[in-house]
Amino acid sequence: MTAAPAAPGRLERRKARTRAAILDAASRLFHEQGFEDTSIQQIAELADTGVGTLYGYFASKEDLLREVLRVSRDDAVARYRAAVAGDTPAIDRVCTALGTMAEYLEAHRRLLVSVFRLAARSESFEDDYAEWLQRSFTELIESGIRSGEFRPVPADAAARMLMTTMMTASLGIGAWAGRAGDPAAIVEIQQLARALLLR
Known part of the structure; x- marks a missing residue:
């Protein structure tokens, strides 16, 4: 009998929430302000994370x-x-x-x-x-x-x-x-x- 896959741990869940918050913030700002007029800093602020953290998930x-x-x-x-x-x-x-x-x-x-x-x-x-x-x-x-x-x-x-x-x-x-x-x-x-x- 195969064991059921383990549920994601707390760290994985937190990473998934952070990534989702960054994507949601980017999507909102890109749609509202446009891609060119949106900065990485604005995305990080709206996602309630740091710029360094953002770059840990997305290179650019x-x-x-x-x-x-x-x-x-x-x-x-x-x-x-x-x-x-x-x-x-x-x-x-x-x-x-x-x-x-x-x-x-x-x-x-x-x-x-x-x-x-x-x-x-x-x-x-x-x-x-x-x-x-x-x-x-x-x-x-x-x-x-x-x-x-x-x-x-x-x-x-x-x-x-x-x-x-x-x-x-x-x-x-x-x-x-x-x-x-x-x-x-x-x-x-x-x-x-x-x-x-x-x-």
């Missing part, structure tokens, strides 16, 4: 931003998975994924602009999530093609087109200027997905 403000966005992305993925069942039609999966993506973009618009700026300035600031998201959308479309629900479109190109369209609409840029946060824009893109993919 950029690492904090990555982790804040990772936690938010994981929450968005969990919401998507809760919204679809195993028998959900492929088109509903794609439309739900697009809607979840729009919600995430809307909630984190200010932070994502900072990510774009950081990525433009530094090749070391990579966002693995974009690659994962691309693969996931492509796999959703390929699955619909295999099941016969979708036309045989180039899955990767269709995924990129739908994702780029949702991103520019959610951020209100390009042809979608002035429509940031417009729920009708999301519906229009979901209709576009249906027109593009369904047989």
Whole structure:
């Protein structure tokens, strides 16, 4: 008989609380003030910890931003998975994924602009999530093609087109200027997905 895993000790629980407090403080300040206008000192003060302690958990403000966005992305993925069942039609999966993506973009618009700026300035600031998201959308479309629900479109190109369209609409840029946060824009893109993919 295998022994049950031991509950985390007091030190581990305290470390987890400190890390969570730092992430919560960073998320609040990044959303309220913006990434560029938030200092490590402000984050440490709001988390009720020292700057040295903060650096014991995160090497830089950029690492904090990555982790804040990772936690938010994981929450968005969990919401998507809760919204679809195993028998959900492929088109509903794609439309739900697009809607979840729009919600995430809307909630984190200010932070994502900072990510774009950081990525433009530094090749070391990579966002693995974009690659994962691309693969996931492509796999959703390929699955619909295999099941016969979708036309045989180039899955990767269709995924990129739908994702780029949702991103520019959610951020209100390009042809979608002035429509940031417009729920009708999301519906229009979901209709576009249906027109593009369904047989």
